[in-house]
Amino acid sequence: MHALTLRAHPLAGIGSRRLDPATVSPPDRVASIRTEPLPTTRAHPPVVAIVGAHGGAGTSTLARWWAPAADCGQSWPGSVQTTQRVVVAARLCLPGLVACADRLREWHVGTAPGGVEVVGVVLSAARPGRVPAPVRRYRAVVEDLAEQVWDIGWHDELIERELAELAEFSPFDPVPQRRARLTQAVPLDVHHVGSELIDALARATKKLIEQQDSER
Template sequence: MYALTAHEPRSLANEHHRLDPATVNNSGSRAGHRSDPLPTTGAHPPLVAIVGAHGGAGTSTVARWWAPAADCGQCWPGSTVTTQLVVVAARLCLPGLIACAERLREWHAGAAPDGVDIVGVVLTAARPGRIPAPVRRYRAVVEDLTEVVWEIGWHDELVERELSELAVFTPSDPEPPRRSRPPDAVPADVYRAGSELIGALTRALKGPGRKQDSEINP
């Protein structure tokens, strides 16, 4: 049901893309805080938490596709035992983008738990076909608030399969064959986005007080 592309950051220039909290209007809703460590569902602990900006944001699908990811629901990862690196997930519709911008402003304003760092946003299509102009315009607001946006389009295959049947991307995987189909391998664009995510995590993990980037290798 989805295809992935990435958008470069529009206007955030500093290395850690954090705005001055005094300049951020964070008057919207607040996400909960998860105090428990994130679960390890595969061979290795998760490297990134997928945080939904709203219900139905696709966190479980994204976390299934990307082996280094864990589904954190609609809560910030508050435990320092497991990763506090975050990808915010939202549907590519006006309500989804508004909720996503609220989560991003919340983080910029310093209202997320200490240690949380956002590495990007993943937007999943709300329907097949072209994106309406108002949605495209508000997507630019989200792009101004984060380092990178991965946009997931519509793939009919996901409608026909259980979550447990989906293929999984891991950092050591070779690029899938051009004609591969679920559940044999993740789609090629999902693979590319996963590879880009690993690059973003590598850069983030080089920051002060972070695990070394060698730990991303399985």
């Protein structure tokens, strides 16, 4: 399936403050912390870390698809030497959404490493076809905890491709053809989410610079 399933849900704009910790229930378990700097595997250091809410969340595929991203596994990026801006990745299924909500609550209550900024959430389809009603209902919990929620659809061709075979998205890449092979271009929804993510990061950086200038 190659249908475009892009959706963004703004909470209070990129760069907004966390929710009041007193209004958020902390999760029973917290994620590990990566103390080493994120690797630079392309021409430039990564600008965002993909953190999996659970195993099989697709972090390696997303980080491969988006050239400005790095795979952080299921750990928070704890090193200040590389980016601590995070996209939380999860599967669009009930266990995936529950795990995703746990990571978001962990960030809101302040138990994630200092400096971590959750930019948004990427939900990858767990299967082709319609999303069951219970999953759609619990998705609302994640949307209440996240500044942005993006969707990536189901792509059959991933089953037969090695990670290194996948094409990459870079900022300002042209929109790919709808039926391009994954070795030639990223899927349309991956391109659109990548573009939205880069725009969100740019807005956050601009806002931070403006705040720093106003404080001088």
